[in-house]
Every structure is written in C-alpha cells, then in structure tokens.
Amino acid sequence: MDGDEPLEPKVIDSMIEETITEHDVAGATVAYVEGDEIVHAEGYGYADYETGESVDPDETSFMIGSVSKLLVWTAVMQGVEDGTLDLDEPVGTYLDAYEFEGDDEVTLAHLATHSGGYDDRFEGIFVQEHSEIDEWEEKLESEMPPQIWEPGETISYSNHGTVLAGLVVQEAYGKPLESHIEDEIFNPLGMDSATFVQPAPEDRTLSKGHVPVDDGFETRDPTIVGIPPAGSVSATGPDMGAFALAKLQDGAVEHDGENVQILEPASVVEMFDQQATNHPGVQGLGYGYMLSEYRGEQLVMHTGGTEYFHTLFVLFPEHDVGLFVSFNSMAPFDDVLDGFIDERFVPAESSIESDPATADRADEYAGEYRMTTFQTTHEKFLGLAQGTVTASVTDDGVLELTSSAGEKTRWVEVEPGVFEPKTDDDASFGQTSVAIEDGYLYMNAPAPPFERLSWYETAGFQVSLAGAVIVTLLSTIVIWPINAYRHRGWGAMRGYLNRPRLAILGCVALLVAFIGGVALNPPFDMASWVYGFSLWQRLTFVLLYVLAIGAVVTVVSVGIEWQRVFVARDLDAGSTSRYGLVYLTTLVMALLVLLWQAWYWNLFTAAF
Structure with missing residues (x-):
C-alpha cells in the first residue's frame, strides 16, 4: 500500500483472523470507514459457540463497553448546542431530585475530561440481575465514590462521572436517557440495532460472551452493566461505522437520501481537541475522547471492556479514517491496530538514542509508583497485585518501567522529566509518553497520576x-x-x-x-x-x-x-x-x- 488508498477488505480480514487464532477468540465484528463510506464491515467466528451460530456483520450486536460513553458525551454536546446544557454549569443545577458530593462545583466539562475529582471503584459497575438496574439513578446516588481531588485538578478515569453526566441529560430533557439517545443519535444515523437497553430487545441478535477452554469455548450471557450509561450499549459493526462517519464528517452523514447533522462541526472539534491533561508532557483528553499520537498518527479513540467483550473505536481525523473492532472474548488490540497502521499509513520506524545525563538524575526518577485511585475502599488492596510501576534508570540513561505483571518498557528523556519510547516496541496506542515530576509519574490520560511510594x-x-x-x-x-x-x-x-x-x-x-x-x-x-x-x-x-x-x-x-x-x-x-x-x-x-x-x-x- 502507498498509504493513500483504502485497504482491501481481505487485509482487514487477515488481521482479525490472525488475532482470533493467536488469542483464542470466539468471534469478532469489524467496521472500517474511510471518507464518507463504510469500506468494510464483517463478522468473524461464533456469535454462540454452543449452538454454532456465526457472527452476522449486519445482525449480530456486540457489547461495546465503555465505548458507550461516547454516545453520552455526544448527547451532552447536542444539549450544549440547543441551549439545554452548559458545559461550565455545576451539574447540581440540573439535578433537583438527587444529591452528589461536589455537585455545586463539578461541571459537565470536568466530567467530560474525567477531572471531576471522584475516586474510582469497581464494585457495583456490573450486577447479577437485570432487576438491579431498574433504578440505576438511585444506585448511582448511593454508590458514587467520594471526591478525593478538587474539580479540574486531576484527570482520573471515572465510570461514575460519565454516568452522572448521563443522569444530567436525562433530567434536563425529562425522558429516559436510553430513549433520548435513541431519538437523537441512533435513529437519525440509522443505527438500527444499537441500544442501551438491557437485556437487548427480542428483535436484536446479541452475541454471547465466550471463555476459551481446552476443547473450544464456554458461552456466557453478556454481563449486566449496573450503571448503564457507563457501558451498556450493544451494537453491530455497521451501527458503529455510521457513528464513526458522523464524527469524521463534521457531525453529518447521508442517511436514507438525506443529510443528517447530529452535531455542529465546532462541537466535533471541541470533542477531538485536547481539553485537559495531567502534565504538558503527556497526552490528555478531549471531551469524552482519549487522545494519542501513536507511530506518527493522531488517534482519537475510546476502548471498552466488559467481562467477556473487548472493544476498540479509533478515529484518524487527519485522514477521515475510522476502525471499530469488538471481540466476544478477551483479546488485545495492539496487533490489529499496529497492523492497520502499517498497512494503511506505512509509518516510518523510529528509535531514539538515550542521553547519558539522565543517569545523573536517576534518584529523581527511580522508585516504585502506585496509581492514586481506589484510595477510599478495600479496592486499594488491588494495588499489591496491579496498578504499580517500578522505575529505574540504566547507566546509559534509559528509563525502564516495569509493570506489576513484569512487562518492561524503555523510555528516553527528550526534555527534563519527559520521556518518549526508545523504540516503537516500547509504546502502545494508549501509552505514548511518560513524565515524572515531584514524585509523581504521569502517563497518557485518562490514567491517573502514579505516586512514588515511601519504602514502607x-x-x-x-x-x-x-x-x-x-x-x-x-x-x-x-x-x-x-x-x-x-x-x-x-x-x-x-x-x-x-x-x-x-x-x-x-x-x-x-x-x-x-x-x-x-x-x-x-x-x-x-x-x-x-x-x-x-x-x-x-x-x-x-x-x-x-x-x-x-x-x-x-x-x-x-x-x-x-x-x-x-x-x-x-x-x-x-x-x-x-x-x-x-x-x-x-x-x-x-x-x-x-x-x-x-x-x-x-x-x-x-x-x-
């Protein structure tokens, strides 16, 4: 490929099929968009291994997890455009029936950049029974984590923050959030299978979740998201392809012969532009979107994961290109995205020489760091097994970061306290820069700051x-x-x-x-x-x-x-x-x- 023409469908198929084989994935759905059209939408493998049902690209929906948040933030920006909402207004303005800590200071802009200051928690995000989500609003109110930072001070990924924004939309328009988004986004874009509803309506075909076993896969019912705006959407590849096109085409697409405008171009720009960061040396966030400059390309994206589904939604705005991939078993996206970038954009390989002077500052950087979330519940204990990074500096000035799982990456100082990957192999699409300053290690948002630990x-x-x-x-x-x-x-x-x-x-x-x-x-x-x-x-x-x-x-x-x-x-x-x-x-x-x-x-x- 010369980097100027769309990929042949067989190239996408080969990448997905290779991942399915190498990582024991039961099934996948994909949509690849370019310009003003969906170039390729395909399904792979099993929607239900137990019955032998295959993934139908046009009919089989997948749980997209936290990619659902992009629908919530699109609805928020629509509300800003029509004057119903104000990004800089405290959320308490819209919530007469509910009370949340800090609701007189936290704004939608804070929530859209995960800087509302709220601690994180896992418990309650998923539930065992559908009846437990009948009153998700009260569940959110009772389970909302406390604030541990001042609003706007620190970016730290917050499921509950986006759910709070979803509640604001619901209260401001006086109708259920799922109905509002269906009327304002799904229906106009022709996303006919997409829904926030759990369980999915009977006329939708929802893939089962899968767990690999020795002789195939065990099938599981999709996880129930206890606070739906955080990640309950199920959708097909073409559904998400239509959503990608709307974002890449300045908020508008052709549907049923008509031009459909779900957002003004200026709102799309605001969502894609960096609005906040934890450190000027690392990537930050737009409104709702994660940003990354990876292998020479600017990525605007979001990932999603439930217990059995793993989803990537990534846009390349400079090229009007987008890719949606969802697996119904847990699997990494790195190989798929790297392969896509290699084939579509032909990036040059890069490697940076280290600066030996960095070794003189080793004491400033070396140590064990732990993420600063989960401060208020027993989930802090998870920091013993995950959520820690050990930093060390080699004699030739390379910063080595070792995760709790033992994975090591190497980084080179490009300005005081700011590091870039030594080689492409040391970066991932979600982690392209590192900064260390005043005892804190910063990674690409929405990762929280990591604090250097005392010896004890x-x-x-x-x-x-x-x-x-x-x-x-x-x-x-x-x-x-x-x-x-x-x-x-x-x-x-x-x-x-x-x-x-x-x-x-x-x-x-x-x-x-x-x-x-x-x-x-x-x-x-x-x-x-x-x-x-x-x-x-x-x-x-x-x-x-x-x-x-x-x-x-x-x-x-x-x-x-x-x-x-x-x-x-x-x-x-x-x-x-x-x-x-x-x-x-x-x-x-x-x-x-x-x-x-x-x-x-x-x-x-x-x-x-």
Whole structure:
C-alpha cells in the first residue's frame, strides 16, 4: 500500500483472523470507514459457540463497553448546542431530585475530561440481575465514590462521572436517557440495532460472551452493566461505522437520501481537541475522547471492556479514517491496530538514542509508583497485585518501567522529566509518553497520576511485613505449649495461661479464623471485586473488627504487666519472666502492625 488508498477488505480480514487464532477468540465484528463510506464491515467466528451460530456483520450486536460513553458525551454536546446544557454549569443545577458530593462545583466539562475529582471503584459497575438496574439513578446516588481531588485538578478515569453526566441529560430533557439517545443519535444515523437497553430487545441478535477452554469455548450471557450509561450499549459493526462517519464528517452523514447533522462541526472539534491533561508532557483528553499520537498518527479513540467483550473505536481525523473492532472474548488490540497502521499509513520506524545525563538524575526518577485511585475502599488492596510501576534508570540513561505483571518498557528523556519510547516496541496506542515530576509519574490520560511510594509502602515490604507478623503471632501455637510443658508439665497448663497470654491466643484464634475464611471464600478473583463480596466473604472481614477489639484487650493486659514491672522496678515482677514479657510485647507490636496494615489497605471497608 502507498498509504493513500483504502485497504482491501481481505487485509482487514487477515488481521482479525490472525488475532482470533493467536488469542483464542470466539468471534469478532469489524467496521472500517474511510471518507464518507463504510469500506468494510464483517463478522468473524461464533456469535454462540454452543449452538454454532456465526457472527452476522449486519445482525449480530456486540457489547461495546465503555465505548458507550461516547454516545453520552455526544448527547451532552447536542444539549450544549440547543441551549439545554452548559458545559461550565455545576451539574447540581440540573439535578433537583438527587444529591452528589461536589455537585455545586463539578461541571459537565470536568466530567467530560474525567477531572471531576471522584475516586474510582469497581464494585457495583456490573450486577447479577437485570432487576438491579431498574433504578440505576438511585444506585448511582448511593454508590458514587467520594471526591478525593478538587474539580479540574486531576484527570482520573471515572465510570461514575460519565454516568452522572448521563443522569444530567436525562433530567434536563425529562425522558429516559436510553430513549433520548435513541431519538437523537441512533435513529437519525440509522443505527438500527444499537441500544442501551438491557437485556437487548427480542428483535436484536446479541452475541454471547465466550471463555476459551481446552476443547473450544464456554458461552456466557453478556454481563449486566449496573450503571448503564457507563457501558451498556450493544451494537453491530455497521451501527458503529455510521457513528464513526458522523464524527469524521463534521457531525453529518447521508442517511436514507438525506443529510443528517447530529452535531455542529465546532462541537466535533471541541470533542477531538485536547481539553485537559495531567502534565504538558503527556497526552490528555478531549471531551469524552482519549487522545494519542501513536507511530506518527493522531488517534482519537475510546476502548471498552466488559467481562467477556473487548472493544476498540479509533478515529484518524487527519485522514477521515475510522476502525471499530469488538471481540466476544478477551483479546488485545495492539496487533490489529499496529497492523492497520502499517498497512494503511506505512509509518516510518523510529528509535531514539538515550542521553547519558539522565543517569545523573536517576534518584529523581527511580522508585516504585502506585496509581492514586481506589484510595477510599478495600479496592486499594488491588494495588499489591496491579496498578504499580517500578522505575529505574540504566547507566546509559534509559528509563525502564516495569509493570506489576513484569512487562518492561524503555523510555528516553527528550526534555527534563519527559520521556518518549526508545523504540516503537516500547509504546502502545494508549501509552505514548511518560513524565515524572515531584514524585509523581504521569502517563497518557485518562490514567491517573502514579505516586512514588515511601519504602514502607512498597509491595515487597508490605508483603514481607505481613508474612513476618503472621509468623510471629502464629509462633505462639508452638512456643507456648512447649514452654508450658518444659516448666510445669501438661497438667499445669491452665496456670501457665495468664490473662495476657489468653488475650493473645484469642487474637491468634481470630487471625486463624480470618485466614481460614479467606482460604475457603477467596476474595481475590476479579468477580468478587466487581459484583461485590458474598455474605461469607463479608463475614470473614468482620473478623477484623473483632480482632481490633481483641487487640485493645491485649494491649490493656500487657500494659498491666508493664505497670507491675514499673511499680516494683523489677523486670520479673509480672506474671511472667522478663523474657516472657519481651515476647508478649513483641506479639502486641505484631498485632498492632497487622491491624495497621489492614487499615492502610482499607480492608475494614470490605465488611460492609
């Protein structure tokens, strides 16, 4: 290809089929648009592996996840155009029946750039039953995360922020959001299969979700989005192709022989232009859209993921080109997008030489960084397993970033504190620049800032500390019976168990019960964090509260022992020897450290 002509459909087909094969994907749907037409729309593989039903490009809808947010933001911009909404007006102006923290300061412009200041949370985004979304507005009001930043201060991806904007649209127009978007966007553009409704209407064919197994795939019903404006849209490839054309053609398309204008050109420009960023050295956001300058091309895009579907919607405005891809199994987009860019635009490969002077500033950049979201709930605990990045600088001045999963990328400093990928292999379409300043690491929006951790906050130290504390407390199960037998014999065991030791053993029993509860009702699969903990999981974490009460009793009991020592001025004046008193004190300290860790990771919030 010379980069000036549309791709042949067979080229798109080859890229998708290769991804399906390499990543165990059941099915996919694609729309490729260029100029003023859908060049290619195709379906691949299975819509339902169990029945053998194939993906029909014109009939089979896929859940598009967070790409749904673009429909909400398009509706917001329509409201701005007709004077119903104002981007700079506090959202509380439109919400007489609801109250949200900061609604007298947070504007639609803040929400459109994910800078409303709200913390993030997983729990409640997906639900088990369709009945749970009947009153999603009240659900949003009760589950809205608290504000942890001032509005406009920090970009941090917020599902709930977009849902709040959807509620504003609904209240301002006095009709259900799904009906409003159907009337103002879906119907005018001929997006006949697209819907926010869950479950999808009976006249729509919705793909099943799929999980790969040894002999094929298990089929699953599509995930139910508990706060629908965050990601409940299902649509076909041609539906999303029509939406892409409208955005690429200044808000207008030809439909049924008529020119349909869903947005004014100026509104499209506003949505595509950068409106906010966490740092001038990294990519920011337009209104609703993620921005990226990747391999020499300007991308305006959004991704979407539910439990079984994975979606990419990317526009190349400089070329009037767009690509929509959705898989009904989890799979990466990098190979598809890289292949598309290679074939359609023929970008030049790039590599940057490092500056050895960067090594002199290694202390400013090196360290372990953790994302600054999930500060207020037990989901902070996920930062131990994901959400951290370790930065180091090589002797020749290359910044190396290692993710929690062990993936390493290399970056070269192009100006103080601003880095670009050393080679194309070190970048992805969502991560094309990095900045480090004043103890924070910034990536392309809408990723939140990552904060450099103190030594005691690092994952390695926290895990090691927890292990040492638990071993110390459990040592009582071995040490005290042996000690009692050596000094008094089994018959005198009751006399050996004084109040401090009984208090400690009570706490140890609670700790063992907690560990057992976690083992029997594992809370560490993502489903537990998204759908919410079961009753037994929550009861397990209630034990932490009982353990805290036990710790108070233990501290008092051991404190009385020390009081006796101080009064008598004799280390042997307590009910145990001086060595026993030191051991008791060590156990108390271990218990308090363990409770501090539970508090630090917000594990007490997991019970309720």
